[in-house]
Amino acid sequence: MNFEYSDRVQTLQTKLNKFMEDIIYPNEKVYKQQLHSGASRWKIPPVMEEMKAEAKEHGLWNLFLPESEYGAGLSNLEYAPLCEIMGRSPIAPEVFNCSAPDTGNMEVLVRYGTEVQKEKWLKPLLNGEIRSCFSMTEPQIASSDATNIEGRIERDGDFYVINARKWWSSGAGDPRCKISIFMGKTDPSAPRHEQQSMILVPMDTPGVKVLRTLPVFGYDDAPHGHAEIEFENVRVPASNMIWEEGKGFAISQGRLGPGRIHHCMRLIGAAERALELMCKRVKERVAFGKPLADQGVIREHIAESRIDIEQARLLTLKAAYMMDTVGNKEAKGEIAMIKVVAPNMALRVIDRAIQAHGGGGVSDDFPLASSWANARTLRLADGPDEVHRNAIAKLELKKYQSEVVPN
Structure with a gap:
């Protein structure tokens, strides 16, 4: 590499x-x-x-x-x-x-x-003219297992009728949010990973109602927001189906690979800025007769932060390299590992920076408090740590499966 x-x-x-x-x-x-x-x-x-x-x-x-x-x-x-x-x-x-x-x-x-979907929705998104949201998570079920999704997408002639309550649809609070990619069940009797589908739902469709935006550690993240949305007898053309019925789970796996690693890349940047702010702060603050930068515990925090960041960056680069060379499916272990490593690394580094800033660190005078809150959400978004650790363990155990001895 x-x-x-x-x-x-x-x-x-x-x-x-x-x-x-x-x-x-x-x-x-x-x-x-x-x-x-x-x-x-x-x-x-x-x-x-x-x-x-x-x-x-x-x-x-x-x-x-x-x-x-x-x-x-x-x-x-x-x-x-x-x-x-x-x-x-x-x-x-x-x-x-x-x-x-x-x-x-x-x-x-x-x-x-489809070409029609690309013309109508992809081009405006690429041009930055509109924004979008992704509606998968549901309040009444553990949505980290996508097969639990209960929201329904039912065929009715040339239309699909959608009924569900979704939450944590990030971006739905933005007045420029014009389209949602909605994930729900089209056939509950199909094999487990072929029950779900994804469909395009314009936000101005009758029956779509943003109930509220949800705060994260007190931050409302306006104007982006994280919304709870009700979909009540929402009718959209059958041509809004993405790929075809039953492909929702497969699409989600393809979507989440790049999404997960992008979060990790950004978290490394957030951690770098936190470390930079910490170093500047401790060089200009004096406690007990000498600059904080000369205190042993502060130097330990700086050193540990640099080590943490470098390790996370290398694993991110390895995962990215594998996605490019062997594909997202073969890189799933590395993607899962970095999705666990990066948020936890960022939380440690940002927390040390907050500590070095004293009271200022938990205020809005510095970006550290909001950065910590964002990093903490990413131990849940796109799959919680526990799910990724379980996947990593399965891949590791698979290496030691005993060979079947023929009769």
């Missing part, structure tokens, strides 16, 4: 880092001020669209789609260091049109969508 970055990737890294320094970081406070101005936070700060326009002009747009005519044509391994840079700021991924859940939804449409 050669993890040396190509000339093209190094050029993009340089451009991205400059863009972050010149545009993103200075506008983080502007974005927050605009978001908090007025009666409602569920609006788009004007500075976001201004930054997106500049990102397009700089050629820093849709970098996430691997080897696709629609994206930059980068491999997963090439995208990793770029996604990491974006992960340093909570507003950066959207600026470059590389934020979840749009990235995963676009990948689904690229791989499985």
